[in-house]
Amino acid sequence: MSSPLxxxxxxxxxxxxxTIRSMHLEFMLALAPALLTGFYYFGLPxxxxxxxxxxxxxxTEIVTVRVTSLPNRVADLHAVLLGxxxxxxxxxxxxxxxxxxxxxxxxxxxxMVFGGLGNYPMNPVLVAWxxxxxxxxxxxxxxxxxxxxxxGGEFAVTETPLMALKNDIGSLEIYELWDLWVGxxxxxxGATGSLALIAGGLYLIIRRLIxxxxxxxxxxxxxxMSLVAAYTDSRLLEMGMEGLAANLKVAWFxxxxxxxxxxxxxxxxxxxxxxxxxxxxxxxxxxxxGMTVIVRTWGAWVDGAFYAVxxxxxxxxxxxxxxxxxxxxxxxxxx
Amino acid sequence: MSIATWFxxxxxxxxxxxxxxxxxPPPQRIYLPLRQHRGxxxxxxVEPGQQVGMGQVLGSSDEFDSAAVLSPVSGTVEAxxxxxxPAGQPVPTIVIANDGQDIWASPEGEVRPPLSDPAEVAKxxxxxxxxxxxxxxxxxxxxxxxxxxVDLSPPMAxxxxxxxxxxxxxxxxxxxxxxxxxxxxxxCPNQAALAGLNLTELDLGVTALKRISGAARxxxxxxxxxxxxxxxxxxxxxxxxxxxxxQTHFPYCLDNLLVLGITGREVPTPYGEPRDVGVVVxxxxxxxxxxxxxxxxxxxLERVFAVAGDVAKPQAFVxxxxxxxxxxxxxxxxxxxxxxxxxxxxPMMGFAHFDAQTPITKETEGVFVQAAEHVRRYDDHPCxxxxxxxxxxxxxxxxxxxxxxxxxxxxxxxxxxxxxHCIECGVCAYVCPARRPMVHYFRHGKSEVxxxxxxx
Numbered sequence: 001m002s003s004p005l006x007x008x009x010x011x012x013x014x015x016x017x018x019t020i021r022s023m024h025l026e027f028m029l030a031l032a033p034a035l036l037t038g039f040y041y042f043g044l045p046x047x048x049x050x051x052x053x054x055x056x057x058x059x060t061e062i063v064t065v066r067v068t069s070l071p072n073r074v075a076d077l078h079a080v081l082l083g084x085x086x087x088x089x090x091x092x093x094x095x096x097x098x099x100x101x102x103x104x105x106x107x108x109x110x111x112m113v114f115g116g117l118g119n120y121p122m123n124p125v126l127v128a129w130x131x132x133x134x135x136x137x138x139x140x141x142x143x144x145x146x147x148x149x150x151x152g153g154e155f156a157v158t159e160t161p162l163m164a165l166k167n168d169i170g171s172l173e174i175y176e177l178w179d180l181w182v183g184x185x186x187x188x189x190g191a192t193g194s195l196a197l198i199a200g201g202l203y204l205i206i207r208r209l210i211x212x213x214x215x216x217x218x219x220x221x222x223x224x225m226s227l228v229a230a231y232t233d234s235r236l237l238e239m240g241m242e243g244l245a246a247n248l249k250v251a252w253f254x255x256x257x258x259x260x261x262x263x264x265x266x267x268x269x270x271x272x273x274x275x276x277x278x279x280x281x282x283x284x285x286x287x288x289x290g291m292t293v294i295v296r297t298w299g300a301w302v303d304g305a306f307y308a309v310x311x312x313x314x315x316x317x318x319x320x321x322x323x324x325x326x327x328x329x330x331x332x333x334x335x
Numbered sequence: 336m337s338i339a340t341w342f343x344x345x346x347x348x349x350x351x352x353x354x355x356x357x358x359x360p361p362p363q364r365i366y367l368p369l370r371q372h373r374g375x376x377x378x379x380x381v382e383p384g385q386q387v388g389m390g391q392v393l394g395s396s397d398e399f400d401s402a403a404v405l406s407p408v409s410g411t412v413e414a415x416x417x418x419x420x421p422a423g424q425p426v427p428t429i430v431i432a433n434d435g436q437d438i439w440a441s442p443e444g445e446v447r448p449p450l451s452d453p454a455e456v457a458k459x460x461x462x463x464x465x466x467x468x469x470x471x472x473x474x475x476x477x478x479x480x481x482x483x484x485v486d487l488s489p490p491m492a493x494x495x496x497x498x499x500x501x502x503x504x505x506x507x508x509x510x511x512x513x514x515x516x517x518x519x520x521x522x523c524p525n526q527a528a529l530a531g532l533n534l535t536e537l538d539l540g541v542t543a544l545k546r547i548s549g550a551a552r553x554x555x556x557x558x559x560x561x562x563x564x565x566x567x568x569x570x571x572x573x574x575x576x577x578x579x580x581x582q583t584h585f586p587y588c589l590d591n592l593l594v595l596g597i598t599g600r601e602v603p604t605p606y607g608e609p610r611d612v613g614v615v616v617x618x619x620x621x622x623x624x625x626x627x628x629x630x631x632x633x634x635x636l637e638r639v640f641a642v643a644g645d646v647a648k649p650q651a652f653v654x655x656x657x658x659x660x661x662x663x664x665x666x667x668x669x670x671x672x673x674x675x676x677x678x679x680x681x682p683m684m685g686f687a688h689f690d691a692q693t694p695i696t697k698e699t700e701g702v703f704v705q706a707a708e709h710v711r712r713y714d715d716h717p718c719x720x721x722x723x724x725x726x727x728x729x730x731x732x733x734x735x736x737x738x739x740x741x742x743x744x745x746x747x748x749x750x751x752x753x754x755x756h757c758i759e760c761g762v763c764a765y766v767c768p769a770r771r772p773m774v775h776y777f778r779h780g781k782s783e784v785x786x787x788x789x790x791x
Contacts, residue, residue: 005673005674005676006677006687006689006690006691007675007676007687007689007707007710008676008687008688008689009676009713009772010772010775010778011678011682011683011685011686011687011708011759011764011774012682012683012686012761012764012765012774013676013678013682013683013687013705013711014347014682014683014711014765015711015764015767015770016345016766016767017766018723018766019768019770020716020768020769022768023721023768073716074651095486104480115717116717117716118716118717118718118720137425177391196511208726209721209723211722211725211726271719271720271721272719272720272721273720274512274720274722275722276721276722276725276735276736277722277725277733278725278726281722320733320736323731323733324731325731326730326731326732326753326756326759327595327601327604327731327756328591328601328602328603328605328727328756329594329603329604330601330603330607
């Protein structure tokens with residue numbers, strides 16, 4: 001029996017089109033609206049922060065791969081994605097070396113010490129963000145007030161809506177909700193454009209690149225915990241805000257400000273460090289959303305979204321144990 | 336189909352529609368493995384050099400779970416030697432040189448009269464019909480299929496893993512599902528059989544299957560958009576139910592999941608079968624073969640199968656059993672491009688074979704040819720924990736975790752995490768962005784666990 005030389009392997013013999021590289025490209029595509037919003041409101045300073053962080057992360061990855069014996073997987077663009085995400089959660093007013101150091105920390109401290117993509121326990125971007133925040137708090141609070149492109153204004157450091165809320169609950173009345181949703185508010189480069197982030201996040205959910213449970217859980221957890229915070233806050237009563245509609249205003253404020261949207265759609269569902277089981281992912285999301293508001297309301301920090309993700313990342317292995325019922329598994333049956 | 340189901344699995348590209356099967360001329364030389372199903376191997380009843388006629392018994396066994404191997408051509412037995420069967424395992428194989436005469440062997444024993452009246456079949460004794468099926472050597476037309484007479488009989492004894500309450504129960508068969516769906520497109524033998532549907536054979540075959548299995552309810556599971564008026568009329572006359580389903584939604588045309596979708600009954604895995612929950616699922620091809628066997632009173636010597644993939648003219652054929660795959664590929668216009676894979680079965684669950692001379696057997700549903708440029712490579716990239724496999728797994732496993740456990744040789748832990756409930760459909764590997772060989776890990780893990788348990 002003679003025949004041509006044939007390839008033999010296990011099934012399936014046909015594979016889907018999604019690769020790690022294409023997945024990361026789609027993540028970047030989903031981030032594009034947020035980046036454009038950031039560029040529109042924070043101009044060249046904002047863009048340069050993002051570009052510096054991205055370039056730094058990419059270069060660090062290339063160097064790390066050369067120095068260590070880790071396999072060279074620079075082409076999967078993971079470093080670019082991480083650098084991009086880091087740049088988007090930095091304030092526009094930071095000195096040039098902050099994103100550079102951040103990029104190095106993301107790759108070395110967040111990703112490579114654990115063995116690269118697939119092995120790190122926590123979101124590398126947030127590891128770097130925390131390291132920067134703890135080391136240089138004065139720079140990391142250099143948030144610019146938005147200056148729409150072409151309006152010719154000067155960039156000036158100002159306080160963010162969340163800082164204002166922390167100081168005085170009355171600032172709820174100051175901000176126009178619509179401005180907060182479109183991103184016309186002081187904040188990090190890519191984290192203010194909530195609508196842009198939602199658009200990108202929906203794309204990721206539709207393409208099934210992130211489980212829907214995490215963003216939905218995060219937003220739901222944020223709304224629920226905001227209501228708890230609002231109902232237990234006597235200062236709101238003094239301001240004359242009473243009833244569900246008024247308390248929901250607090251929830252909308254929390255949803256639209258700070259890092260919640262980029263967290264819900266991009267940082268929390270980061271594949272490696274988030275749970276994969278349906279109920280685990282939902283609980284993870286609820287935990288992120290709830291913890292965000294807890295820190296914002298009662299904690300020492302201004303924004304809790306990023307800390308919430310890091311905290312919940314440590315719970316991922318436990319949350320992954322909440323498995324769905326296996327079809328075909330007879331209760332009490334032997335293997 | 337529930338909403339959760341709709342989001343699970345994958346949508347495969349739709350292959351070209353198949354016309355009725357084309358007859359393939361009998362080849363010069365045919366190869367007949369002495370086991371063409373799950374079960375016992377037959378004993379050879381002929382010697383090398385012996386003259387055989389069509390329908391002559393070449394191999395049979397006293398075991399219940401075996402189907403006789405009958406000669407599909409007349410000619411001379413050239414050799415009996417070990418050859419790889421479609422699953423790659425060595426099986427004693429009878430090689431026959433075809434003399435092209437197609438002379439029927441004188442029937443051994445009594446001659447069975449043809450049965451062609453559905454009313455008569457509906458009243459016939461089930462054992463009588465079952466004996467005919469057994470004599471015709473019919474096997475369920477599916478990979479790892481059981482001999483048909485075994486598949487139609489209720490389990491001989493209740494199985495230990497089903498003692499949910501501690502009381503052994505055998506559930507009587509009450510539903511017969513005729514599956515005109517193909518689980519692994521574009522290899523679609525049932526679609527081809529549906530295109531050239533012989534309603535007389537179908538009527539008789541389904542009536543006989545219903546009579547033998549004792550099912551009160553008959554359900555025809557058809558691909559969406561393939562319901563013809565004549566078929567509907569026949570179904571209404573015989574009180575068969577018709578259900579339609581998308582064929583490209585993989586793997587929901589697999590028997591266990593089909594039974595769950597149609598009847599809501601959960602087939603126990605890993606060793607359970609639909610008949611454990613009172614359902615018999617037969618492919619349309621098999622139902623038609625039963626009808627043909629009863630009408631003609633002759634054994635079944637042919638098989639409808641599909642040749643798809645990188646061939647010039649993907650189509651369905653009806654060929655003698657034992658025809659080498661290479662002949663079928665040649666008849667389909669030959670393979671296109673550089674030789675890559677020859678897959679017995681479909682691209683998702685088929686077996687990549689190393690030998691193009693492997694014969695078409697009673698289990699064969701089709702052949703998928705893949706050119707070298709379409710052969711996809713797996714990678715040993717670490718799992719990136721993206722969770723796409725979890726979202727798609729049709730049986731709700733956590734494939735990511737299982738693959739990691741099997742990769743790092745923690746097989747018992749994998750077994751604890753329900754490794755054995757995996758149906759090896761390959762959806763997780765299909766969607767994996769890291770291109771991990773998921774099914775390979777699972778099979779490896781299963782075999783390791785079984786080997787260790789055998790040692791103990």
